[in-house]
Amino acid sequence: PRPDERAVLPPALADAAIELPRINYRRHAGRSYRYVYGAGNERSGDFIDNIVKVNVQTGEAVTWFEEGCYPGEPVFVASPDSNAEDEGVLLPVVLDANSQRSFLLVLDAASLTELARAEALLGELPVGVAGREGARVGGKEAQRVVAPVIDAAIVDQEPLIDVIVH
Numbered sequence: 256p257r258p259d260e261r262a263v264l265p266p267a268l269a270d271a272a273i274e275l276p277r278i279n280y281r282r283h284a285g286r287s288y289r290y291v292y293g294a295g296n297e298r299s300g301d302f303i304d305n306i307v308k309v310n311v312q313t314g315e316a317v318t319w320f321e322e323g324c325y326p327g328e329p330v331f332v333a334s335p336d337s338n339a340e341d342e343g344v345l346l347p348v349v350l351d352a353n354s355q356r357s358f359l360l361v362l363d364a365a366s367l368t369e370l371a372r373a374e375a376l377l378g379e380l381p382v383g384v385a386g387r388e389g390a391r392v393g394g395k396e397a398q399r400v401v402a403p404v405i406d407a408a409i410v411d412q413e414p415l416i417d418v419i420v421h
Contacts, residue, residue, distance in 0.1 A: 269309045271295055271316035275328035279340050282333065290341045292329045292364070303327075306347055306360075308367055319360075319367040323353040331364060341365045 273293025278284075288311070295307040297320045305320040306329050319326075326347040333343040345362040349372075359373040 267314075268311045269314040269316045271307045271309055271318070273307045273309065274303060277329055277331045277345075279331055279333055279343070282340060288340065290364075292331055292345055294326050294328060294347070306345060306362060306367060308341070308364070317367050319362055319369065321349075321351075323351060325350045325352065326360065329362070339365070344370065 268291075273291070273295045276291050276293040278288045278291050291309050291311055293307050293309075294303040295305050295318070296303060297305045297318065302325050304325055305318045306326050308317045309315070326349045329345040329347040331343055331345055337343060341364045343364045345360075345364050345367070347360050347362075348357055349360045350357050357375045360369065361371040361373070362368065363370055
């Protein structure tokens with residue numbers, strides 16, 4: 256800009272910076288929304304290392320972080336017949352650098368509490384695999400939490416991930 260010009264920038268929605276943003280598209284595509292999810296940085300200068308939920312009305316941000324883990328895009332899956340905008344789960348594929356394995360993380364979208372993780376049987380999963388690969392779901396709790404999500408994503412392939420409920 257010239258010396259007599261000033262840049263006009265929009266106000267920041269929150270202190271957290273995010274990449275790969277997602278919303279509840281089923282209910283809010285093209286409409287106003289309250290929550291946006293994305294991948295961010297817990298540590299400055301690091302690769303994307305956390306999942307962030309931002310309330311765009313209040314600026315409040317909540318995060319999921321695990322040392323040595325690098326998540327991809329958090330895919331939002333709404334609960335069937337949900338009423339709340341953030342009622343559902345987030346499904347990022349996460350690379351665990353410590354174990355050199357990947358897992359599909361299942362987070363409660365309202366609180367970012369970990370509900371389950373599905374560890375790759377073959378080591379590393381490519382980012383974005385959540386909607387294209389099959390899963391082996393074991394245990395009643397795992398089936399209750401994860402099966403409806405996995406059922407929506409399964410294609411006719413051999414299982415590549417095991418589900419572990421925390």
